[in-house]
Amino acid sequence: MRISLLFLLLIIPLLFTCVSSSVDGGAGIPAAKTMQSTGSGEQKRPVKSTPQKSESKENRKADTAVLEEPSRGEQVLRAFHQAYPDKIGPAEYRNGDWAVQVKGEWFYWSGGRLLPESLKEMEENFSPYPFYSYTVDLPPLPELTDKEKRALEERLASWEKNPPNRHPGLYNTLWDVYDKESSWRKVKTIYFLGHRTEIHRELLEDLAAVEEDIQRSMRENNEVRRYVESLTELHGYNWRSIAGTKSLSFHSYGTAVDLLPGNYQRKQVYWRWARPNFPEWYSLPYEKRFMPPEQVIRIFEEHGFIWGGKWFFFDTIHFEYRPEILILNGLAG
Numbered sequence: 001m002r003i004s005l006l007f008l009l010l011i012i013p014l015l016f017t018c019v020s021s022s023v024d025g026g027a028g029i030p031a032a033k034t035m036q037s038t039g040s041g042e043q044k045r046p047v048k049s050t051p052q053k054s055e056s057k058e059n060r061k062a063d064t065a066v067l068e069e070p071s072r073g074e075q076v077l078r079a080f081h082q083a084y085p086d087k088i089g090p091a092e093y094r095n096g097d098w099a100v101q102v103k104g105e106w107f108y109w110s111g112g113r114l115l116p117e118s119l120k121e122m123e124e125n126f127s128p129y130p131f132y133s134y135t136v137d138l139p140p141l142p143e144l145t146d147k148e149k150r151a152l153e154e155r156l157a158s159w160e161k162n163p164p165n166r167h168p169g170l171y172n173t174l175w176d177v178y179d180k181e182s183s184w185r186k187v188k189t190i191y192f193l194g195h196r197t198e199i200h201r202e203l204l205e206d207l208a209a210v211e212e213d214i215q216r217s218m219r220e221n222n223e224v225r226r227y228v229e230s231l232t233e234l235h236g237y238n239w240r241s242i243a244g245t246k247s248l249s250f251h252s253y254g255t256a257v258d259l260l261p262g263n264y265q266r267k268q269v270y271w272r273w274a275r276p277n278f279p280e281w282y283s284l285p286y287e288k289r290f291m292p293p294e295q296v297i298r299i300f301e302e303h304g305f306i307w308g309g310k311w312f313f314f315d316t317i318h319f320e321y322r323p324e325i326l327i328l329n330g331l332a333g
Contacts, residue, residue, distance in 0.1 A: 071098065072109075072112075072131070073097065073098035073109030073112075074091055074093075074098050074109075075328060076109070076112075076131050076324070076328060077091035077098050077099070077100045077109060078090075078091045079324045079325075079327040079328040080100055080324050081100060082324075082327050082333070083304075083323035083324040083326075083327055084174060084323075084324075087102060087103055087174055088100050088101070088102050088174070089101040089102075094106075095108075095117075095120070097109050097110065097120070099117075102170055102173045102174055103173055103174075105117075105169075105173055107169060107170045107173075108120050110123050110126075111123055111128055112128030112129050112130075112131065113126045113127070113128050113129065113166070113167060114129055114166075114167065114169070114170040115167055115169070116167075116169045116170075119167065119169075125165075126165060126166060126167045127164035127165050127166050127247070128166070129166055131324075131325065131328055132311075132325070133329060134306055134310060134325050134326065134328075134329045134331065135310060135329070136331065138286055138309075138310065139310060139312075141282070141283050141284075141285070141286070142282055142283060142312070143283060144280075144282070144283070149280070152282075163247075164247060165247060166247040168247070168248050171248070171250075171253065175200060175202070175253045175254075175255065177200075177252070177253050177254075180239045183237070183239055183252055183253065183254065184237075184239075186200055186201060186202075186253075186254060187199060187200055187201065187236075187237045187254040188200075188201045188204060190204065190207065190236075192207055192210075192211055192234055192257070193211060193214065193215075193228055193231060193234070193259075194231075195231060195232075195233060195234035196234070197234040197235060197236035197237070197257065198236050198237035198254060199236045199237060199254045199255075199257065200237075200253055200254035200255050201254075203254070203255060203321055206303050206304060206305075206321065207257075207303075209303050210299055210300055210303045210305070213299045213302070213303075214228065214296060214299055217295050217296075217299065221293070221295055223293045223295070224293045224295050224296055227261070227292055227293050227296060230261040230262055230263065231259055231260065231261055231262075232260060232261065232262040233258075233260040234257060234258070234259060234260070235251070235257065235258040235260065236251065236254060236256070236257045236258075237251060237252075237254040238251040238252065239251075239252045240252060250320045250321075250322075255320055255321040256318065256319065256320035256321070257318075257319050257320075258317045258318050258319075259292065259317055259319070260317055261290070264290045265290060267288055267289055267290040267291075268281070268284055268288060268289050268290065268316075269289065269290045269315070269316045269317050270314070270315050270316070270317070271313045271314050271315070282312060282313075289309065289314065289316055290316050290317070291309060291316055292307075292309070292316070297309070300319045301326065301331065301332075304321050304322070304323035304326065304332070305319045305320060305321050305322070306319070306320060306322045306325050306326065307319055308320075
């Protein structure tokens with residue numbers, strides 16, 4: 001399958017979405033199938049919205065004059081509310097844009113930048129967040145033309161000089177993390193599949209459920225058992241920015257984990273590491289990438305985690321808790 005230059009230009013801006021150890025994230029390529037999943041965690045009652053000042057009928061009428069088809073901002077913010085109903089209120093159209101309250105503070109879509117109300121008019125100072133396609137099956141590998149390859153290299157070089165800078169406010173408020181000190185107070189030391197790491201305390205039950213399902217699968221699936229037995233390290237919490245950006249890694253929140261085996265079997269795990277030896281790393285066959293068993297990936301996804309191996313900028317050892325991405329792509333609900 002060949003990806004057009006137009007599609008490439010749409011997909012490249014999704015480069016720095018998530019991370020693993022010195023890792024960026026990337027975007028997947030759309031697939032036709034969807035996964036039947038219940039998502040992660042119990043559904044809790046959403047917090048009550050903070051009362052706002054009264055508005056005129058004219059203003060209220062203007063705010064409700066929205067396109068009949070949901071905009072991207074509306075779709076994403078509704079997915080956030082569905083993913084975190086105890087922390088994020090329903091999406092509302094106000095002051096000319098879609099917004100949600102996170103623990104009482106308003107955040108606006110702002111062209112994907114998720115800005116607090118005080119910075120709503122300063123979009124040009126921040127980079128948008130990518131809310132990308134995430135698929136059930138492995139996405140088809142791209143085959144780029146020479147022109148598309150040059151465009152990709154130019155875009156990567158541009159980002160090296162001017163790293164993306166996303167405003168962390170929504171995720172900071174969501175996870176109650178604002179700096180290194182506050183992040184450390186939020187993590188707990190755990191043992192997952194026999195390996196020690198730190199994770200955000202609010203994900204303890206979610207990871208425990210993942211571990212229980214994987215251990216059950218190990219008894220029936222030799223591939224899963226061999227994979228788990230091959231693991232030597234688990235990297236969870238790590239306060240740092242995404243490689244090549246000014247934006248916080250999800251490891252900084254304690255909401256991402258990297259599962260490292262003792263031997264990568266001479267296969268590639270991360271696009272940045274593969275790039276020096278494989279200039280066309282984006283088309284590297286899946287059989288040359290280190291891959292966890294499909295059943296392990298499915299189990300993580302069923303509990304609200306996404307896998308970096310489905311990103312265009314691949315990271316096959318990386319899982320992070322992003323139920324909003326699964327909901328946005330119709331893979332949980």
